[in-house]
Every structure is written in C-alpha cells, then in structure tokens.
Amino acid sequence: xxxxxxxxxxxxxxxxxxxxxxxxxxxxxxxxxxxxxxxxxxxxxxxxxxxxxxxxxxxxxxxxxxxxxxxxxxxxxxxxxxxxxxxxxxxxxxxxxxxxxxxxxxxxxxxxxxxxxxxxxxxxxxxxxxxxxxxxxxxxxxxxxxxxxxxxxxxxxxxxxxxxxxxxxxxxxxxxxxxxxxxxxxxxxxxxxxxxxxxxxxxxxxxxxxxxxxxxxxxxxxxxxxxxxxxxxxxxxxxxxxxxxxxxxxxxxxxxxxxxxxxxxxxxxxxxxxxxxxxxxxxxxxxxxxxxxxxxxxxxxxxxxxxxxxxxxxxxxxxxxxxxxxxxxxxxxxxxxxxxxxxxxxxxxxxxxxxxxxxxxxxxxxxxxxxxxxxxxxxxxxxxxxxxxxxxxxxxxxxxxxxxxxxxxxxxxxxxxxxxxxxxxxxxxxxxxxxx
Amino acid sequence: xxxxxxxxxxxxxxxxxxxxxxxxxxxxxxxxxxxxxxxxxxxxxxxxxxxxxxxxxxxxxxxxxxxxxxxxxxxxxxxxxxxxxxxxxxxxxxxxxxxxxxxxxxxxxxxxxxxxxxxxxxxxxxxxxxxxxxxxxxxxxxxxxxxxxxxxxxxxxxxxxxxxxxxxxxxxxxxxxxx
Numbered sequence: 001x002x003x004x005x006x007x008x009x010x011x012x013x014x015x016x017x018x019x020x021x022x023x024x025x026x027x028x029x030x031x032x033x034x035x036x037x038x039x040x041x042x043x044x045x046x047x048x049x050x051x052x053x054x055x056x057x058x059x060x061x062x063x064x065x066x067x068x069x070x071x072x073x074x075x076x077x078x079x080x081x082x083x084x085x086x087x088x089x090x091x092x093x094x095x096x097x098x099x100x101x102x103x104x105x106x107x108x109x110x111x112x113x114x115x116x117x118x119x120x121x122x123x124x125x126x127x128x129x130x131x132x133x134x135x136x137x138x139x140x141x142x143x144x145x146x147x148x149x150x151x152x153x154x155x156x157x158x159x160x161x162x163x164x165x166x167x168x169x170x171x172x173x174x175x176x177x178x179x180x181x182x183x184x185x186x187x188x189x190x191x192x193x194x195x196x197x198x199x200x201x202x203x204x205x206x207x208x209x210x211x212x213x214x215x216x217x218x219x220x221x222x223x224x225x226x227x228x229x230x231x232x233x234x235x236x237x238x239x240x241x242x243x244x245x246x247x248x249x250x251x252x253x254x255x256x257x258x259x260x261x262x263x264x265x266x267x268x269x270x271x272x273x274x275x276x277x278x279x280x281x282x283x284x285x286x287x288x289x290x291x292x293x294x295x296x297x298x299x300x301x302x303x304x305x306x307x308x309x310x311x312x313x314x315x316x317x318x319x320x321x322x323x324x325x326x327x328x329x330x331x332x333x334x335x336x337x338x339x340x341x342x343x344x345x346x347x348x349x350x351x352x353x354x355x356x357x358x359x360x361x362x363x364x365x366x367x368x369x370x371x372x373x374x375x376x377x378x379x380x381x382x383x384x385x386x387x388x389x390x391x392x393x394x395x396x397x398x399x400x401x402x403x404x405x406x407x408x409x410x411x412x413x414x415x416x417x418x419x420x421x422x423x424x425x426x427x428x429x430x431x432x433x434x435x436x
Numbered sequence: 437x438x439x440x441x442x443x444x445x446x447x448x449x450x451x452x453x454x455x456x457x458x459x460x461x462x463x464x465x466x467x468x469x470x471x472x473x474x475x476x477x478x479x480x481x482x483x484x485x486x487x488x489x490x491x492x493x494x495x496x497x498x499x500x501x502x503x504x505x506x507x508x509x510x511x512x513x514x515x516x517x518x519x520x521x522x523x524x525x526x527x528x529x530x531x532x533x534x535x536x537x538x539x540x541x542x543x544x545x546x547x548x549x550x551x552x553x554x555x556x557x558x559x560x561x562x563x564x565x566x567x568x569x570x571x572x573x574x575x576x577x578x579x580x581x582x583x584x585x586x587x588x589x590x591x592x593x594x595x596x597x598x599x600x601x602x603x604x605x606x607x608x609x610x611x612x613x614x615x
Contacts, residue, residue: 310533314521353490435477 002125002278002415008408015405022398026083037076041389077150078389084149085385090399091140092237093261093377094407095133096254100262101126102193103226103255104293109196109219115289117431118281120200120422121415122270126262128414129407130193134186141182141237145175151385154243166243173240181236185229192222204424212426230255238377241384245323247308254380256301260342261373263293264366269411271359278420284357285436291356294369295346302343327379330388334375341372374400438584438609441467443570444596445580445603449475452579455599456481459581462595468582470574489558493551500546504539578602584609 031037105123108116144152153159154166154173166173196215203211231251239250247253267290273279312320327335346365355361382390422428446452453475459466466482469475509528512518512535517525525531556562574580585592589606596604 306533306536310536313533314523316522351494 001419004412004416008412012405012409015401019398019402019405022394023087023402026086026395030080030083031076034072034076037079038072041075078386081150081385083395084151085382086395086399089378089381090403091136093374094403095137096258097261097265098127098129098133100258104262106219106222109215110223114427114430115434117422117425117427121420122266124197125411125415126265127193129410131190132410134190138182185233188225200422201418209426238380244319249308253304253308256304257373257376260297260301264369267362268366271363281432285434288356288436291350291362295350298343298346326383331379331383334379338372338375341368438586440585441607441609442583443580443605444601445578447602451600453481458599464583466581467584470569470580472575492554493547496550497543497547500542501539504542508535508538
C-alpha cells in the first residue's frame with residue numbers, strides 16, 4: 001500500500017495555492033467594462049504592432065463607427081473570457097487524462113490483457129480523479145449556462161436570435177439539454193469507475209473469479225457506452241464553442257489526445273512509484289509496453305489531426321476553413337509547435353526499441369507529450385473563446401498548477417486506499433512473468 | 437571443418453528452448469537451429485548479436501521520404517503543374533498537405549520492401565536457391581538443432597538425451613581434402 005508522504009502533501013497543496021492565486025489574479029485583472037478592455041488593448045499594443053493596429057482601426061473608423069463599437073465589445077468579451085477559458089482548459093485537460101486512463105483500463109479489462117494487471121492499481125489511482133474532476137466540470141458548465149461568461153456563445157439568446165446557423169441547431173444546443181447530457185455522460189463514466197474499482201478490490205480477497213468476470217462484462221459495456229458519449233462530450237464541451245463549425249472526426253481526435261495523455265501519466269506514475277520503492281513486480285517489460293502505446297497513440301493522434309486538417313484544407317469551404325485560419329494566423333506557434341511535441345519528438349525518441357525501456361527517455365518524452373497535449377486542448381478551446389487575445393500567462397499557468405496539484409493529491413491519495421498489487425486477479429501471475 | 441554433424445529433433449518450441457539453454461550451458465557450439473516459426477527468446481538463448489535490420493529500415497524510410505518529396509515536386513510542380521481544387525501548383529510548400537499521404541506511403545513502401553530485400557540478401561536467399569534445411573519437416577512441425585563437432589560423440593549424445601528430445605541423428609561430414 002502506498003503511503004502519502006508529507007513532502008507530497010506540501011508539494012501538491014502549495015501547487016494548488018499558487019494556482020489559485022494565479023487564477024484569482026486572472027479574474028481580478030480581467031476587464032469589467034468595455035473601457036477597461038480598451039485600455040488593456042491599448043497598453044498591450046504599444047510595441048511593434050502599434051502601426052498595424054492603428055491602420056486597421058483607422059480603416060474601420062472610416063467604414064462605420066458601429067462596427068468599431070461592436071469590435072470593442074467583442075474584444076471586451078474575449079478578454080473577460082480569458083480567465084474562464086484558462087480555468088476550463090486546465091480543468092478539462094486533467095479530467096480527460098483521468099477519463100483516457102479509464103478507457104485504457106476498460107480496454108485492458110475487456111481484452112483480458114495478460115501484461116497489464118500489475119498496473120491496474122496505478123490506473124485505478126489515476127481514475128480516482130474522475131469523480132472530483134466531474135464535479136468541477138459540471139459546476140463549471142452550469143456556471144456557463146448561467147451567463148457568468150461568454151464561452152459558449154450559443155447560450156446567449158440574443159446571439160441565437162441573429163444567427164441562422166445556430167438557430168437551426170438550437171434543438172440540440174439548448175442549455176438545459178446540454179446540462180442533462182453532461183450529467184448523463186458523467187454519471188455513466190463514474191458508475192463504471194465505481195463498480196470496476198469495487199470488483200477489483202473485492203477480487204483481491206475472493207476465492208473464485210466471479211468479480212473478475214463481472215469486471216470483464218461491465219468493461220465491455222462501458223466501452224460501448226464510452227465511445228458514443230465521448231464523441232458527444234467532445235461536440236458538446238469543445239466543438240460547440242465554435243457553433244458554426246463542425247468536424248465529423250472530432251470525437252476521435254479528442255479521444256486520441258486524452259488517450260495518449262492518460263497512458264503517459266500511467267507511465268510517469270509507474271516510474272515515480274518504482275523510484276519510491278513500490279511496485280516491485282513491475283519491470284522494464286511493462287514500461288516497454290506503455291512506451292509502445294505512447295509511441296503508437298502519438299502517431300494515431302497525428303493521423304487524426306492530419307485527416308481533419310487535410311480534408312478541410314483541400315475542400316476549402318469557407319465555413320469549415322475558418323477554424324484553421326484562426327489557428328494558423330493567430331496561434332501559429334502553439335498550432336505548429338504541438339506537431340513537434342506530439343508527433344515528431346515522441347516519434348523520433350521512442351522509435352528505438354531499447355529507448356522504450358530507459359526511464360529518463362520515457363519521463364522526458366512523457367513530459368513533452370503532456371505539455372503538447374495541454375497545448376492541443378488550448379488550441380481547441382482558446383481560439384474560439386478569446387480569439388487573438390491569447391497569451392500563456394498567469395491565469396493559464398495558474399490553472400495548470402491548481403488542477404495539477406489537485407490531480408496529484410487525489411491520485412496519490414487514491415493509491416493509499418488499496419494494495420498496489422491486485423494479487424487476486426486471475427491474470428496477475430501472467431502479468432508478473434510477462435516478458436517482452 | 438568439423439568431421440561430424442549432429443541433428444537433434446524436437447516437437448515443441450519450449451522443449452527446444454530448454455535444450456538450447458542446456459547445450460549452451462555445457463559449452464557446445466550450436467551452428468544453426470531450424471524452426472517452422474520464429475521462437476520467442478531463441479535469439480537470446482543462442483546468444484546471437486542484435487539485428488541491425490531496424491537501423492537499415494530507418495535509413496530506407498528516410499530515403500523513401502526524400503524520394504516522395506522529390507517525386508511530387510517533379511510531377512506536380514515542375515513537370516506538369518495542374519490546378520486542383522483551386523490550388524494552383526506553383527509552390528511546393530503551399531501544396532505540401534496534399535503530398536503528405538504520398539510521403540507517408542512511400543516511406544512505408546521503401547522501409548518495408550528494402551528491408552525485406554536486405555533480409556534476403558543477408559540470409560543468402562535468392563530465387564531458385566536450393567533449400568538448406570536438412571529436414572523438410574522443420575517447415576512443418578519439427579524443430580532441429582544442428583551441432584558440428586569433432587570430439588566425443590557419446591558425451592554429446594548423453595547431454596542431448598537428457599533434454600526432451602524426439603530423435604538424434606549423426607552424420608559424418610564429407611571430407612574436403614585435396615591432398
């Protein structure tokens with residue numbers, strides 16, 4: 001059984017406090033009126049951009065004053081969205097890590113994998129964050145429907161009134177239905193997590209394998225439920241931020257991103273626990289398999305990224321291509337940079353079979369992958385909510401630190417609740433002897 | 437050249453692996469093992485050097501990648517530019533996304549095919565080559581360990597009989613003697 005050390009507690013709580021301060025600072029400095037927002041934009045554009053901006057503004061002024069006013073209001077909304085978006089990206093990222101791990105765990109259970117049972121408790125530890133994460137997400141989404149922010153513009157009846165496309169979708173994009181759906185997904189996932197954990201612990205002491213069989217059945221059921229609800233979740237929580245735009249493989253794309261992040265966290269946590277002297281039965285053969293998954297799913301992510309990008313680029317339909325134009329023009333560094341961190345780096349570093357067994361290679365690649373996938377979610381959410389007013393500054397880093405600290409504390413705390421070796425699992429022996 | 441060749445025949449890969457370990461432990465030199473399928477862990481038990489085919493595969497992949505870039509540049513930009521989907525082919529970089537599938541496919545194509553050809557060359561295999569395996573059953577369900585030796589036949593046989601062996605055959609090698 002894992003024991004939470006004092007240092008870890010201090011570390012995670014200080015991360016949370018620093019993060020909370022950062023988030024608070026973000027909310028405090030966000031503009032509360034159009035005038036404040038104008039002042040912020042003016043002070044920001046003193047640098048090299050001054051000439052371009054003033055020309056733009058002059059041009060707009062000449063055309064019509066009304067447009068300039070609505071532009072100011074637009075920028076004001078974007079700036080006031082920023083702390084909310086920073087909070088949302090981080091909350092969603094850590095929640096999805098835990099959800100991706102849950103999917104990975106269910107796949108191991110449903111496929112009766114022989115190599116992974118020694119890692120079950122590590123995965124269960126990470127999915128321990130699922131419930132608190134769900135609570136945070138649902139509260140956040142309810143706050144959105146209460147018009148505390150303008151992240152989901154389709155929640156504003158005034159916007160819907162003047163927008164034909166959103167109006168046509170208003171049957172689905174409806175605040176109450178949206179929350180009901182979110183509760184439905186979260187309930188389903190958390191129920192699976194609750195019962196699979198219960199059966200998993202019960203299996204430790206039971207004499208027959210009935211718990212194992214039950215786990216197998218609910219895992220298969222969960223996977224069918226998950227792949228539908230995960231897709232819908234990605235439309236609801238991420239794609240609907242851009243209510244005009246849609247992509248049919250978006251659910252898969254989000255899935256690939258959370259899946260690789262989840263697997264990476266399993267590998268990192270396993271290495272951490274081993275360095276603390278736990279998990280004596282896990283050896284480099286198991287890590288090798290995790291690293292293979294990190295390598296493979298990174299390529300899978302890139303495949304989906306490119307499939308989505310190339311079809312839209314080639315078809316060049318205005319309402320589709322605007323999604324990538326915003327990202328390429330305003331977000332070119334994070335947009336292209338994430339291809340380096342999420343594909344090229346893991347591809348080249350983890351290609352060699354031997355490197356997949358070396359801890360520091362896995363740790364380095366893992367950290368790069370996690371940063372890259374945070375940026376991936378950042379690129380999915382920020383352009384729709386804050387537009388070109390983005391910056392990875394105090395609120396964003398505060399969000400990462402707060403949810404990171406919470407994640408570390410809850411995950412490690414879950415590990416203390418059960419033995420780290422699911423010794424009653426019928427496949428445990430096989431996993432112990434597993435040799436690549 | 438050793439004067440005698442011993443063939444020990446097994447009917448199971450686990451038995452074979454076990455025997456290989458025992459023979460190696462007794463310091464005998466195993467010349468070759470014939471199996472109907474790749475046996476997991478055999479190369480380690482035999483103490484073979486790690487294969488270098490992986491690095492050749494990487495190099496071939498890089499060649500394929502570069503070849504695809506050159507080929508698409510020549511076909512679509514230099515030789516016969518076409519306007520496809522309102523994207524005139526005047527610049528390689530602006531049309532690059534359309535060429536990525538070709539780059540990917542040719543990388544895989546080169547890596548796979550050239551790796552197989554390298555493997556054939558390295559294993560000295562070519563069309564119409566006569567099979568080298570001493571017993572055709574090794575392509576079906578039998579496993580064979582080949583040991584060439586000079587010394588004491590009895591001792592070696594005794595060692596092999598301790599393993600779970602199906603059959604042992606000893607051949608006297610033809611002497612290559614030009615005296």
